[in-house]
Amino acid sequence: MRAVVCHEFGPYRDMTVEDIDPPAIADDRVLIDTRATGVSFGTSLVIAGKYQRKPPRPFAPGTEVAGVVSEVGAAVEGIKPGDRVYAAIDWGGFAETAAARDIHTHVMPDAMDFAEATLFPISYPTSYAALIWKGRLEAGETVLVNGAAGAVGLAAVEIAKAKGATVVATAGSEAKRQLARDHGADEAIGYDALRDAVKDFTDGRGADVVFDPIGGDVFMQSLRATAREGRLVTIGYASGTIPEPPVNFLLVKNMSIVGLNYGTYLGWSPGDDGSAYAEAIEAMQADLHGMFEAGRLKPVVSHRFPLGDFADAMDTVLARKSTGKVVLEV
Numbered sequence: 001m002r003a004v005v006c007h008e009f010g011p012y013r014d015m016t017v018e019d020i021d022p023p024a025i026a027d028d029r030v031l032i033d034t035r036a037t038g039v040s041f042g043t044s045l046v047i048a049g050k051y052q053r054k055p056p057r058p059f060a061p062g063t064e065v066a067g068v069v070s071e072v073g074a075a076v077e078g079i080k081p082g083d084r085v086y087a088a089i090d091w092g093g094f095a096e097t098a099a100a101r102d103i104h105t106h107v108m109p110d111a112m113d114f115a116e117a118t119l120f121p122i123s124y125p126t127s128y129a130a131l132i133w134k135g136r137l138e139a140g141e142t143v144l145v146n147g148a149a150g151a152v153g154l155a156a157v158e159i160a161k162a163k164g165a166t167v168v169a170t171a172g173s174e175a176k177r178q179l180a181r182d183h184g185a186d187e188a189i190g191y192d193a194l195r196d197a198v199k200d201f202t203d204g205r206g207a208d209v210v211f212d213p214i215g216g217d218v219f220m221q222s223l224r225a226t227a228r229e230g231r232l233v234t235i236g237y238a239s240g241t242i243p244e245p246p247v248n249f250l251l252v253k254n255m256s257i258v259g260l261n262y263g264t265y266l267g268w269s270p271g272d273d274g275s276a277y278a279e280a281i282e283a284m285q286a287d288l289h290g291m292f293e294a295g296r297l298k299p300v301v302s303h304r305f306p307l308g309d310f311a312d313a314m315d316t317v318l319a320r321k322s323t324g325k326v327v328l329e330v
């Protein structure tokens with residue numbers, strides 16, 4: 001099969017498309033003919049060797065796949081050859097055939113296309129886990145979503161809205177802010193004077209839940225824009241700066257900062273294969289499918305590239321030119 005192969009950690013432009021053996025079937029595995037695979041900031045870190053988890057080389061990168069099942073292992077239930085599915089995988093997505101664990105493979109709703117489905121293994125679940133599991137978001141609360149036009153940001157806007165929250169979105173350009181409004185944000189602002197804008201919008205209270213994939217100064221301003229009893233969920237550092245917040249802010253406002261690493265639930269943390277979270281993930285995916293079928297989630301794929309143009313796809317993500325997801329069509 002054709003696959004993008006990383007022989008040594010380094011620049012993604014050093015990778016090449018090669019013919020390699022397809023992955024083998026195993027009892028709890030599903031083989032998928034890949035139709036679309038997601039390109040993300042996180043994958044660029046894996047290829048560079050800067051991600052917490054380092055695949056054995058050589059490997060094909062890519063953790064989000066959608067396609068058609070070609071074969072299932074002996075212990076797999078509820079998924080059969082011919083099913084349209086999406087899956088979160090450890091690596092191996094930039095390839096014509098991908099192998100996924102059964103617990104991380106989900107049959108797609110009929111109305112979903114393969115490119116849209118690449119947002120459902122990781123982007124939507126990350127935003128859901130951050131807002132609902134960690135942020136304990138309740139209907140009627142106000143949520144601040146930073147980086148609101150990105151893959152996880154736009155997902156967070158839609159999920160928060162679907163759960164009955166008021167949403168304040170931040171993004172770096174007027175076009176991106178308009179996209180956030182189109183997907184349900186009640187207010188969309190730039191990063192400058194973020195604290196004052198959120199305070200003005202909430203009559204001085206601040207946001208009950210903050211979703212932050214950016215870090216740096218945006219995180220620090222968001223800390224000042226969080227309400228008493230608020231929950232600030234830190235999920236990433238797209239700015240390149242890991243913030244160091246003074247903990248007295250938490251004490252003064254009876255607020256929490258809580259981390260969310262969705263990979264832990266997929267078994268990407270040392271000493272934990274993720275099996276314990278399978279039931280919770282299944283329930284979450286069912287809730288996400290319900291929201292999709294009700295028209296509350298409208299996944300955005302801003303750019304599509306053929307497999308061989310993987311480097312241009314990665315450039316597009318890293319240059320902040322994308323909104324929602326960038327995919328490789330296989």
Ligand SMILES: NC(=O)c1ccc[n+]([C@@H]2O[C@H](COP(=O)([O-])OP(=O)(O)OC[C@H]3O[C@@H](n4cnc5c(N)ncnc54)[C@H](OP(=O)(O)O)[C@@H]3O)[C@@H](O)[C@H]2O)c1
Nearest residue numbers: 126147150151152171172213235236237238239260261262
């Ligand atoms: N914790 C987890 O489980 C988890 C899961 C998935 C992703 N993540 C992390 O979440 C972050 C966002 O992921 P994503 O897939 O949504 O990425 P993305 O689609 O590229 O979105 C990132 C957004 O960050 C904003 N941004 C602000 N400052 C930036 C900077 N200096 N450089 C680049 N972007 C900047 C950009 O929007 P503007 O141009 O509007 O500012 C962009 O839309 C990444 O750090 C990723 O590693 C974490």
